[in-house]
Amino acid sequence: MDFKDTMNNRMHRTGKFKIFFTCAWLVFLFLGVGRSSSLSAQVIYGFNQYTEYRPGTLPIVISAPHGGSVTPLFLPDRTCNNATTVTDVNTRELALQIDSSFFAQTGCHINLVLCNLKRTKLDCNREIVEAACGNAYAERAWNEYHRFIDSALQLSRDRYGQAFYIDLHGHGHSKQRIELGYGLSASILRNGDATLNTSGNIRLSSIGDLTAANLYQLSHAALVRGEFSLGTLLGNSGYPAVPSSQIKAPDEGDDFYSGGYSVYTHTCINPQHEAIGVQMECYRVGIRDTYINRKAFAEALAGVLTEYLGHHLGLGFNNCGTGVPENEVTPESHTLFPSFCRSGQRVFIQGLGSGESSYELFSAIGQKVNQGLLDPSGSFPIRNGQQPGLYVVKVEIRPGKYHPFRLIITE
Numbered sequence: 001m002d003f004k005d006t007m008n009n010r011m012h013r014t015g016k017f018k019i020f021f022t023c024a025w026l027v028f029l030f031l032g033v034g035r036s037s038s039l040s041a042q043v044i045y046g047f048n049q050y051t052e053y054r055p056g057t058l059p060i061v062i063s064a065p066h067g068g069s070v071t072p073l074f075l076p077d078r079t080c081n082n083a084t085t086v087t088d089v090n091t092r093e094l095a096l097q098i099d100s101s102f103f104a105q106t107g108c109h110i111n112l113v114l115c116n117l118k119r120t121k122l123d124c125n126r127e128i129v130e131a132a133c134g135n136a137y138a139e140r141a142w143n144e145y146h147r148f149i150d151s152a153l154q155l156s157r158d159r160y161g162q163a164f165y166i167d168l169h170g171h172g173h174s175k176q177r178i179e180l181g182y183g184l185s186a187s188i189l190r191n192g193d194a195t196l197n198t199s200g201n202i203r204l205s206s207i208g209d210l211t212a213a214n215l216y217q218l219s220h221a222a223l224v225r226g227e228f229s230l231g232t233l234l235g236n237s238g239y240p241a242v243p244s245s246q247i248k249a250p251d252e253g254d255d256f257y258s259g260g261y262s263v264y265t266h267t268c269i270n271p272q273h274e275a276i277g278v279q280m281e282c283y284r285v286g287i288r289d290t291y292i293n294r295k296a297f298a299e300a301l302a303g304v305l306t307e308y309l310g311h312h313l314g315l316g317f318n319n320c321g322t323g324v325p326e327n328e329v330t331p332e333s334h335t336l337f338p339s340f341c342r343s344g345q346r347v348f349i350q351g352l353g354s355g356e357s358s359y360e361l362f363s364a365i366g367q368k369v370n371q372g373l374l375d376p377s378g379s380f381p382i383r384n385g386q387q388p389g390l391y392v393v394k395v396e397i398r399p400g401k402y403h404p405f406r407l408i409i410t411e
Contacts, residue, residue, distance in 0.1 A: 042406050044339045046144035047137070048072070050117045051124075053148035055406060056109030058102060058320055059156035060305060061275075062166045063113040063149055063262060065124035067092030072137075075121045080133035085120040088170035090288040092116075094298065095168050097291075101298040105306070108320035111152035115145050125167065125260045144340075149266050151390060153275045162213070162313055164305070165206075165277030167262040170288050173255040178241035178287075180231050181259030181279035182206045182224060183269050189242075189249035193221035206259060206267040207276045214312040225249075228311050230278065230304070237300040239287070257281045334397055336405040343386040343409060348379040349395050360394045361407075363387075382409060 044053040050070065066088035078085060095112055102110050115124045122138045123131045124145045132138035149165070156163035171179060183206045188196070195201065202208040202220045211220045223229055224243050231244025242256070243249055250256040259279040264270060267277040282288055287297045309315040334351040341347060349357070352374070359380050361370040374380055374395070391407045 042336075042339065044148070044406060044408055046148070046340060047140050050115070050122070050137075050141040051145040051148065052112075052114050052116060053152065054099065054109070054112040054114075055152065055155070056099070056102075056111045057159070058106065058108050058110045058317060059160035059163045059309070059315060060102070060110040060166070061113065061149060061152040061156060061163060061277075062095050062098060062110060062168050063115075063124075063145075064088075064091045064095040064168045065115045065145070065262065066119050066169060067095070067114070068116040068118050068122075070116045071118045071121060075117070075135060075137055076133070077120045078123065078133045078138075081130050083123065083130065083133065085118075085123075087119055089284065090294065091168050091170050091282070093291075094170075094282065094288055094294050097294045097298040098168075098301055101295070101302040105299075105302050106317040106320050108317065111156065113145060113148040113152060115141070117141060125169075125262050127261055131261075146262075146265070149262070153266060153273070157274065160315060162309075162315070163275040163277075164309060165263075165266055165275050167260070167266075167277070167279045169257070169279060169281045170284060171255070171257060171281040172284065175254060176240070176283045176286065177247060178231070178234055178239055178283065179250075179257050179281035180241055180243060181257050181263060181281065182243075183259040183263060183267075184224070184243075185258050186250040186254065186256045189224075190252075193219065196221035196224060204269065206263050206269050206278055209268040209274060210276045210312060215314055216312070218312070223312070228308070230308055233304045233308055234301070237304055239297060239300060334395075334403055336393060336395075336407065339406060340408045340410065341382060343382050344384045346379045346381050347393070347407065348377065349374060349397075349405075350378065352378045352395075352397060358396045362392045362394070363389065 042055065044055065046052065067090065092114055095114065099110050099112055102108065115122060122141055124142055128139055128142050131142050153163045153165060183204050184201065188201060197219050202211055205220060207223055208220065210223055214223065218226060218228070225231060225245055225248050227245060229244060231241035232246065234241040235244045235246040240247060257279060263277060263279045266273055267275050286293055288294060306317060334349065337348050337350060357374045357378070359372065359374055360368055362368055370383060372380060386409050388409055391409060393405045393407050394402050395405065397403050
């Protein structure tokens with residue numbers, strides 16, 4: 001049984017998290033917030049900070065499931081099903097650097113979803129049984145991680161009409177090239193373009209939906225390894241990649257990662273999703289090994305993705321944010337804690353001065369669901385029974401000056 005057959009048999013197990021934020025994950029455009037100033041810099045953590053979501057305003061979502069280093073003693077090591085536990089070294093750092101490069105080039109952030117647990121404790125690129133090996137705390141972190149990805153993709157689609165997803169990894173294969181996993185096996189890629197362009201292979205592909213949506217009506221094969229494919233653009237920037245026009249397919253016997261759980265779950269391979277994307281496996285020496293190399297690659301990738309999404313979908317990032325209105329700008333010393341809570345909990349605003357401060361709580365579609373004054377400790381309660389989802393809290397930090405915070409309320 002191959003990976004896709006396994007996925008089809010087990011997809012029902014992940015249905016719960018797909019429904020969780022389906023309606024609530026809409027961006028906060030009603031606040032006039034889009035640029036990366038204070039709101040986009042907020043980090044939303046899962047339970048015990050085992051996972052984190054760094055929201056952005058660009059239609060690019062990057063997840064890094066295997067770069068974590070946290071090893072809580074009470075979480076047992078994964079031993080089920082001959083679990084793979086090798087860390088993809090420096091992929092967390094690479095993801096953060098890619099975000100920094102996008103911000104430097106566009107003034108806006110991408111969306112990042114990171115697993116901070118070491119792979120010995122949790123593998124977020126496996127279905128939940130193998131990922132957590134039955135541990136309830138690991139399962140909770142797994143669910144939060146994939147909810148974060150779903151939310152980021154939905155927010156991007158709401159703003160831009162499309163989202164591009166990269167599941168970022170590192171490989172140790174002998175051939176030093178980036179492996180782009182579109183869900184297409186090496187044997188499929190070794191076929192000619194006519195075979196790649198069959199409807200069956202388009203359905204298998206994580207960029208299959210781009211075939212009908214790209215501006216120049218390029219074929220699926222051209223999108224996978226043509227002149228303006230992601231692999232070719234990376235190769236032209238000095239980072240060889242497969243598939244591309246330079247390296248059309250892995251040779252017989254080559255190691256090659258064609259894509260894993262996250263790409264099969266969060267892209268158009270899954271009929272419930274419309275995002276396009278890829279599993280990107282980066283070699284170590286020259287990309288992941290040093291800060292200088294990570295920075296150089298991140299700068300190149302930011303330029304490549306900007307060109308790629310502009311050419312195929314007409315997306316431009318020169319005005320990726322609308323800016324935070326002056327009366328909603330606040331020093332970074334003001335924080336909301338916790339940013340991930342349940343109904344019935346209290347939420348605290350830290351860094352406020354003396355005097356009364358008001359707050360308003362909005363759903364992600366702009367409906368005001370609560371308002372009032374913060375108590376003397378700078379906190380307010382989340383009502384019992386408050387619907388799960390993504391919310392925005394507007395807090396008056398001083399007379400006439402407001403700051404929006406993202407808040408996730410769970411079940």
